[in-house]
Amino acid sequence: MRLPGRTAEHYPAVRVRPLVQGDLPAILDIEHQGYSHPWSEGVFRDAFRSGYQVIGIEQAGRLEGYAVLATLFDEAHLLNLCTRPASRGLGYGRRLLRELLMDGARRGLQRLVLEVRVSNQPARHLYQSEGFVVVGKRPGYYPDGAGREDAVVMALGLAGPADPTA
Template identity: 55%
Template structure:
């Protein structure tokens, strides 16, 4: 176990709903985490009744977030990001498990998401948490060399039919 893992793991962590005043921290995590980050406008547009925005708080501040859109009986995980200094610490898994539980409580039957084919650590996390690959979206993401494909993953929620 790495020292950074132990340091983050020892911090108190809790998941909470994001608020508008969290946007500066969210944008900083987003900009450091992605080559093609979402804009402030995109995040602002997500503060609506059919979306769930979750943040994972540790003693030093916001360490990550997730954005989930609810459409009929499906939840679409649009964005999950953990601050670069907190990665591989279990925070993404904790946040993912929280949003899965909330989606089930809210009556969603499954969760869908896209993940870059090159993002092996995120794909590994999702597969380890029970997601299955159901498709591929060619050229879904922008990349430095043009476009990158996305794996489409799905998680059937407990108690729901197939």
């Protein structure tokens, strides 16, 4: 039973851990439910091979979401963040994002950057509420049916009061 006002973070069975290639079936299951244009298995395998940071959140041993982060020098790029559609709104997305932000700050990264579809209100709200600001736009960045959709570029400084747009 869930108590009113409680999020996933309050439940002890929730665990964030690094993911490995063996987690691919569970990742792909969520990816295919989560996106109209999901990443292929090959893209995830390349992410693992490239040493990107891939973390997941589990409850009672079941994967509920994951995030993929690429780091270049002192800047990180959030390439994917996705939670199981049936488990949204429980705090899993925010918990994954905070884990990456805290870890990035610990590692001395200056900035985390990401692209998000202009129309993706849930994700934009999440990023905004964690302090991300819009720093640009990429026209036609995403496939969208027969056409393309713009991306908003958002960034958050991780090294204190520095300007995230710098």
